[in-house]
Ligand SMILES: NC(=O)c1ccc[n+]([C@@H]2O[C@H](COP(=O)([O-])OP(=O)(O)OC[C@H]3O[C@@H](n4cnc5c(N)ncnc54)[C@H](O)[C@@H]3O)[C@@H](O)[C@H]2O)c1
């Protein structure tokens with residue numbers, strides 16, 4: 001391989017391992033005087049237990065739902081200000097971590113109403129690069145990699161914005177695969193396919209470099225060998241460990257390269273057809289494996305255990321099908337894909353795809369899905 005110059009930036013401290021959340025007391029003892037927990041409603045009992053064990057934790061906010069809204073950011077911001085917090089512990093999937101990351105980004109400005117917050121959401125006001133508040137990210141799904149990215153995805157009404165800022169990078173992450181044992185099968189598959197999209201899109205990304213290639217390949221290997229088992233035997237810890245590790249590596253890879261075609265297409269797919277993030281990313285994954293196929297991708301397919309990219313592509317579709325996810329445009333209930341295809345090729349993330357599809361190419365890609 002030709003090793004060119006590259007830049008790799010990552011400043012978070014990563015604690016990975018079964019029961020690593022038991023270190024929270026030690027971590028807070030060293031880093032925090034006043035912390036609050038932002039958590040998924042499902043993780044409230046776990047958060048209450050943590051609060052009992054750690055005197056630094058002053059309160060729990062558990063009202064964050066999927067597709068987090070700016071109103072949730074506002075409520076968390078008010079609670080953090082009330083307790084004069086120096087730390088938010090975000091326990092949940094991407095939705096919880098992204099809400100906490102947005103609060104970190106605006107905390108020093110103290111916007112106290114939605115119109116003020118909207119200026120940041122619309123990026124009319126820049127985020128400070130530093131913040132008086134730290135984020136400890138504790139993922140409860142094996143998917144987004146949001147614990148190691150400087151991205152926050154929040155919505156205001158129907159408008160979903162993906163914002164990049166160095167301030168969003170969590171300071172510490174604690175990845176405890178036992179938290180994912182309760183994730184239901186369908187969410188396990190959707191979040192796992194999100195992580196697989198991160199790995200593959202980082203690998204074929206125009207910004208790929210030697211370290212991200214290593215991370216992306218290793219991520220894909222772990223996800224391909226554990227996802228079906230995590231879906232079928234959710235209580236089996238080893239496949240959950242493999243998925244948490246794979247999702248982390250994929251997050252580290254795309255935190256450098258960004259994503260590409262599948263994520264570009266996921267935005268109109270989620271907006272128009274209300275698909276969950278990972279289902280929307282996976283919808284075009286097989287199509288982009290075909291479109292972006294080259295020698296490097298053939299080599300990755302062999303290294304992760306397939307005979308070629310064709311076999312890898314078929315396996316991706318079989319994963320979508322066992323979880324009953326949508327795989328064809330007929331499943332979306334449409335036959336004319338012109339409008340959808342135009343939105344996909346015009347999305348800013350498409351420029352990171354190695355092949356720039358025309359609207360007609362994208363229509364062909366949609367037509368070929370599931371065939
Ligand atoms: N910031 C980033 O880098 C980044 C990257 C990719 C995606 N995202 C965003 O992340 C969001 C999706 O996050 P997600 O896929 O992790 O899902 P999520 O956080 O929306 O959670 C999905 C569902 O799983 C449930 N859940 C979560 N953990 C559970 C557990 N341990 N046991 C049982 N149920 C559990 C939640 O209650 C929810 O119903 C989307 O908004 C997406 O756009 C962000």
Ligand SMILES: [Fe+2]
Nearest residue numbers: 144194277281
């Ligand atoms: Fe994603």
